[in-house]
Amino acid sequence: MEFARVIFSGILVSLLLSVGAAAKVKDLPPCNFKAIYNFGDSNSDTGAISAAIFPRQWPNGETFFHKPAGRVCDGRLMIDFIAERLGLPFLSAFLDSIGSNFRQGANFASGGSTIVPQNKTIAESGLSPFALNVQVFQYDQFKARTTDLYKDKRYSCRSHLPRPKDFPEALYVFDIGQNDIAYGLRTVGDAQILASIPDIISQLAIAVEHLYTQGARTFWIHNTGPSGCLPSTLLGIKNPPPGFLDKHGCVKSQNDIAKEFNRQLKNRVIKLRAELPQAAITYVDIFAAKYGLISNSKQQGFVDAQKICCGYHKNGIDVGCGGILPLPNGTQIFGAACKDPSLYISWDGVHYTEAANRWIANRLINGSLSDPPIPITHACYRTS
Ligand SMILES: *[C@@H]1O[C@H](CO)[C@@H](O)[C@H](O)[C@H]1NC(C)=O
Ligand SMILES: *[C@@H]1O[C@H](CO)[C@@H](O)[C@H](O)[C@H]1NC(C)=O
Ligand SMILES: *[C@@H]1O[C@H](CO)[C@@H](O)[C@H](O)[C@H]1NC(C)=O
Numbered sequence: 001m002e003f004a005r006v007i008f009s010g011i012l013v014s015l016l017l018s019v020g021a022a023a024k025v026k027d028l029p030p031c032n033f034k035a036i037y038n039f040g041d042s043n044s045d046t047g048a049i050s051a052a053i054f055p056r057q058w059p060n061g062e063t064f065f066h067k068p069a070g071r072v073c074d075g076r077l078m079i080d081f082i083a084e085r086l087g088l089p090f091l092s093a094f095l096d097s098i099g100s101n102f103r104q105g106a107n108f109a110s111g112g113s114t115i116v117p118q119n120k121t122i123a124e125s126g127l128s129p130f131a132l133n134v135q136v137f138q139y140d141q142f143k144a145r146t147t148d149l150y151k152d153k154r155y156s157c158r159s160h161l162p163r164p165k166d167f168p169e170a171l172y173v174f175d176i177g178q179n180d181i182a183y184g185l186r187t188v189g190d191a192q193i194l195a196s197i198p199d200i201i202s203q204l205a206i207a208v209e210h211l212y213t214q215g216a217r218t219f220w221i222h223n224t225g226p227s228g229c230l231p232s233t234l235l236g237i238k239n240p241p242p243g244f245l246d247k248h249g250c251v252k253s254q255n256d257i258a259k260e261f262n263r264q265l266k267n268r269v270i271k272l273r274a275e276l277p278q279a280a281i282t283y284v285d286i287f288a289a290k291y292g293l294i295s296n297s298k299q300q301g302f303v304d305a306q307k308i309c310c311g312y313h314k315n316g317i318d319v320g321c322g323g324i325l326p327l328p329n330g331t332q333i334f335g336a337a338c339k340d341p342s343l344y345i346s347w348d349g350v351h352y353t354e355a356a357n358r359w360i361a362n363r364l365i366n367g368s369l370s371d372p373p374i375p376i377t378h379a380c381y382r383t384s
Contacts, residue, residue: 021372021383021384022367022373022374022383025372025374025378025381025383026374026375026378028378028381030378031171031218031377031378031379031380031381032169033086033169033170033218033380034104034162034163034166034169034170035088035103035104035105035106035162035166035167035169035170035171036079036082036083036086036088036091036104036105036107036170036171036172036173037105037106037107037108037139037170037171037172037173037211037216038079038105038106038107038108038109038172038173038174038175039108039109039132039135039136039139039172039174039175039176039207040079040108040109040113040173040174040175040176040222041109041110041111041113041114041128041175041176041178041179042072042109042110042111042112042113042350042351043077043078043109043175043178043225043351043352044077044078044079044109044173044175045070045071045072045077045109045111046069046070046071046077046079046080046090046091046092046093046107046109047069047070047071047092047095047096047107048070048093048094048095048096048107048108048109048110048111048128048130049070049110049111049112049128050068050070050093050096051070051093051095051096051097051098052095052110052130053122055068056068056069056070056071056072056322057322059074059310059321059322059336059337060072060073060074060321061073061074061075062074062075062337062341063075063341063342064076064354070093070096072111072321072347072348072350072351073351073352073353073354074309074310074337074341074353074354075341075353075354075357076090076354076357076358077354077357078175078222078357078360078361078364079091079107079109079173079175080357081358081361081362081365082173082220082361082365082376083105085361085365085377086171086376086377088105089101089104091105091106092106092107093106093107093108093109093110094106094107094108094138094139094142095110095130095138100160101160102142102146102160102161102162103159103160103161103162103163104162104166105162105170106139106142106162108130108135108136108138108139109175110128110130111128112126112128112179113127113128113130113131113132113135113176113179114127114128114131114132114177114179114180114183115132115176115177115180115200115203115204115207116131116132116180116196116199116200116203117131117133117134117203118131125183126183127179127183128179132203132204132207133207135207136207136210136211139211140214143167143214146161146162146164149161150162150163167214167215167216168215168216168217169217169380170216170218171218171220171376171379171380172211172216172218172219172220173219173221173222174204174207174208174219174220174222175222176204177200177204177223177224177261177265178224178225178227178258180196180200181193181224181227181254181257181258181261182227184196184257185254185257190253190257193257194257194260197257197260197261197264198264200261201264201265201268202268204221204265204268205268205271205272208221208272208276208279208281209272209275212276212278212279216279217278217280217380218279218280218379218380219279219280219281220282220284220376220379221265221269221281221282221283221284222284222286222364223261223262223265223266223283223284223285223286223287224258224261224262224265224286224287225258225286225290225291226250226255226258226287226290226291227254227255227258228250228251228252228254228255228256228258229248229249229250229251229255229290229294229305230346230349230350231305231306231307231308231346231349231350232308232348232349233251233254234249234250234251234306235313235318235349248294248295248305249305249306250291250294255291258287259287262285262287269281269283269371273382273384278382279382280379280380280381280382280383282370282371282376282379283370283371284369284370284371285369285370285371286360286369288369289359289360289363289364289369290352292363293305293345293356293359294345297345300359302343302344302345302355302356303343303344303345305345305346306346307344307345307346308344308346308347308348308349309337309338309341309344309346309347309348309353310322310335310336310337310338310341310347310348311323311335311336311348311349312325312333312334312335312336313349317333319333319334319335320335320348320349321335321337321347321348321349322335323335341353341354341355342354342355343355344356365377372384
């Protein structure tokens with residue numbers, strides 16, 4: 001089956017090379033993705049940190065799951081909307097040993113993950129021990145062990161394992177890099193971060209190349225968002241000098257770093273296409289989606305993009321979403337959620353609300369932010 005599809009795509013390549021490749025792909029039947037394998041950070045973590053390190057607390061999950069669901073959000077993440085659109089179930093976190101079902105994919109993303117391997121503990125750096133290289137080791141183990149176990153016809157949980165032949169027909173999604181930039185900003189200067197971008201990008205490329213050698217063929221790669229617009233970034237800035245913020249109130253220098261990361265990522269994706277002849281690789285401009293939403297929040301029916309739904313931030317006191325701060329007089333402040341999260345873009349100052357994630361997903365799913373500009377349902381077709 002795998003071989004047949006590859007040949008099929010191969011024929012398409014020669015047929016479509018001429019003109020209007022992307023337009024013609026849309027007329028082909030949708031790809032039959034059997035699974036999603038996702039690599040990333042908290043923007044797409046559906047339960048890894050919650051299972052492996054510390055549980056995400058209420059009010060996370062309140063809007064959709066009505067209880068904490070391993071996500072830092074009131075509801076669904078972009079990866080959940082992608083799964084829904086492809087008719088696949090929400091992804092279980094690879095690290096979650098309770099109630100997981102991996103038949104149609106697995107999620108290796110973990111909150112705080114970087115592309116570049118880290119040597120510090122999570123307590124020291126706030127970064128996840130499961131950097132992208134570790135997520136790829138986990139994928140290798142997952143594939144080898146489930147393939148082995150699947151052969152055992154008597155194994156009672158076989159229906160929760162992926163079918164080995166489905167691995168090449170899966171969608172491989174990446175959304176990672178934001179923490180490499182954020183950690184750089186906390187520890188070194190802009191110049192040093194800029195100098196490290198080629199290395200960061202090359203490590204992402206190594207992950208893609210490795211998965212390709214393991215049979216992965218369809219890749220869907222998100223670029224990094226405008227982290228200079230995150231309310232958490234802006235909370236700490238008092239009396240910015242003229243020109244420090246752009247006209248939408250975002251830290252210009254920080255967004256410039258994200259844009260440079262994205263420019264280099266896009267170039268690397270183009271090289272990867274040349275290098276991996278059977279791969280269909282889509283580069284998705286999440287930056288444009290998020291910035292588009294932030295700069296038009298009112299017209300899109302949201303409150304000011306800098307308002308945070310969940311958490312307490314008043315009179316110099318900051319309590320994170322779901323956090324509790326005991327006061328000297330015996331009372332406490334709870335980092336509660338706003339009344340109507342669907343009006344907010346920012347959930348907790350760093351992560352987006354379900355409403356914002358849905359808005360973004362609606363734009364990315366139809367291909368309007370992608371290179372090539374084809375819908376996610378057709379991402380398996382290589383167009384050039
Ligand atoms: C972690 O340690 C290794 C080996 O000493 C080093 O090559 C790597 O650059 C370090 N990573 C970071 C992020 O400091
Ligand atoms: C406790 O202290 C907080 C902060 O100073 C104050 O807002 C609150 O009213 C106090 N509560 C009581 C019961 O004294
Ligand atoms: C994709 O969907 C968005 C949001 O619904 C819409 O604004 C845009 O025009 C669509 N683009 C294409 C190419 O269909």
